Amino acid sequence: MTERQHGAQSDDEIPTRQPVLEMNHVSKNYHARGMSRRLLDNVIHASAKRYQGQRLALDDVSLSLKSGECLAIIGESGSGKTTATRILLGLLAPTAGSLRYRGKQAPMHSTEWKRLRRESSMIFQNPYSSLDPRWTVRQSLKEAVSLRFGRGLDPSSVEARSLKILDTVGLDGRVVIDRYPIDLSGGQAQRVAIARAIIDEPEILLADEPMSAVDVTARVQILHTLQEVRTIQGASLSMIFVSHDIGMVQHIADRIVVLRQGRVLEQGSCAELLNHPQHPYTMELLKAASL
Ligand SMILES: Nc1ncnc2c1ncn2[C@@H]1O[C@H](COP(=O)(O)OP(=O)(O)OP(=O)(O)O)[C@@H](O)[C@H]1O
Numbered sequence: 683m684t685e686r687q688h689g690a691q692s693d694d695e696i697p698t699r700q701p702v703l704e705m706n707h708v709s710k711n712y713h714a715r716g717m718s719r720r721l722l723d724n725v726i727h728a729s730a731k732r733y734q735g736q737r738l739a740l741d742d743v744s745l746s747l748k749s750g751e752c753l754a755i756i757g758e759s760g761s762g763k764t765t766a767t768r769i770l771l772g773l774l775a776p777t778a779g780s781l782r783y784r785g786k787q788a789p790m791h792s793t794e795w796k797r798l799r800r801e802s803s804m805i806f807q808n809p810y811s812s813l814d815p816r817w818t819v820r821q822s823l824k825e826a827v828s829l830r831f832g833r834g835l836d837p838s839s840v841e842a843r844s845l846k847i848l849d850t851v852g853l854d855g856r857v858v859i860d861r862y863p864i865d866l867s868g869g870q871a872q873r874v875a876i877a878r879a880i881i882d883e884p885e886i887l888l889a890d891e892p893m894s895a896v897d898v899t900a901r902v903q904i905l906h907t908l909q910e911v912r913t914i915q916g917a918s919l920s921m922i923f924v925s926h927d928i929g930m931v932q933h934i935a936d937r938i939v940v941l942r943q944g945r946v947l948e949q950g951s952c953a954e955l956l957n958h959p960q961h962p963y964t965m966e967l968l969k970a971a972s973l
């Protein structure tokens with residue numbers, strides 16, 4: 683557990699880096715299902731207790747992603763990890779609090795928010811949901827390149843770029859490029875999804891439980907792929923890695939944030955958290971670690 687893992691960076695190096703993405707005092711309330719906004723407002727004013735009956739998914743959460751680092755967000759199911767990541771990528775508006783990108787406020791639809799959307803990519807839990815079943819791997823990768831660089835690119839350079847990126851994620855491009863998602867194993871499909879997410883050279887890569895839908899062997903391959911991506915991209919890529927398993931994240935993260943019931947319980951460098959966890963809940967997560 684204490685050994686420094688491939689892909690993670692020196693503890694001395696990270697604190698000096700600038701935050702690239704920050705969430706400040708963010709709370710998120712989901713409306714109770716089936717309740718109109720007006721009715722909900724009446725309920726809120728009528729009873730503070732009922733107000734708590736809404737789903738408070740995040741409660742005053744502050745965290746920051748530094749340039750070039752990998753930040754892990756861990757916690758049990760329902761702790762607010764996906765909500766936090768969707769807010770961090772500007773896909774969901776917070777109920778309270780703010781988001782900053784590259785030192786500037788980035789409310790939804792602002793210039794900074796558009797820049798964040800353009801410069802970030804996401805890998806989802808289920809790889810088949812992020813790949814169009816009607817498209818071959820070649821078409822999926824071509825689409826991702828076109829979105830970033832326009833459709834006027836020379837087809838041979840798109841093909842070369844696609845083969846190179848498939849090689850980066852550990853797949854033989856000549857074998858998989860003409861396959862449809864249904865013809866790929868879960869691990870292969872997730873690696874194609876990673877290739878698709880990084881082919882347009884994002885500044886921020888967010889992976890939400892990227893290994894939980896595949897078998898153990900494929901998990902290790904995906905972890906190695908993400909470590910490799912970090913090594914190749916270096917300081918130009920900042921990554922957020924979401925998991926319920928602290929055993930997984932220790933192999934890739936520089937820092938860890940522990941969420942529980944929508945609140946940050948503790949955060950610190952990977953080594954600090956693994957060797958000197960402060961909270962009993964973090965100790966429980968360590969006991970349940972898989973790798
Ligand atoms: N769209 C929604 N509407 C209402 N409640 C929601 C919605 N999305 C999430 N929630 C609730 O918010 C809380 C946090 O959910 P979230 O999906 O962020 O947790 P998570 O840590 O990602 O969980 P998991 O590990 O299961 O993916 C949960 O109580 C969940 O039921």
Ligand SMILES: [Mg+2]
Nearest residue numbers: 763764765890
């Ligand atoms: Mg989730």
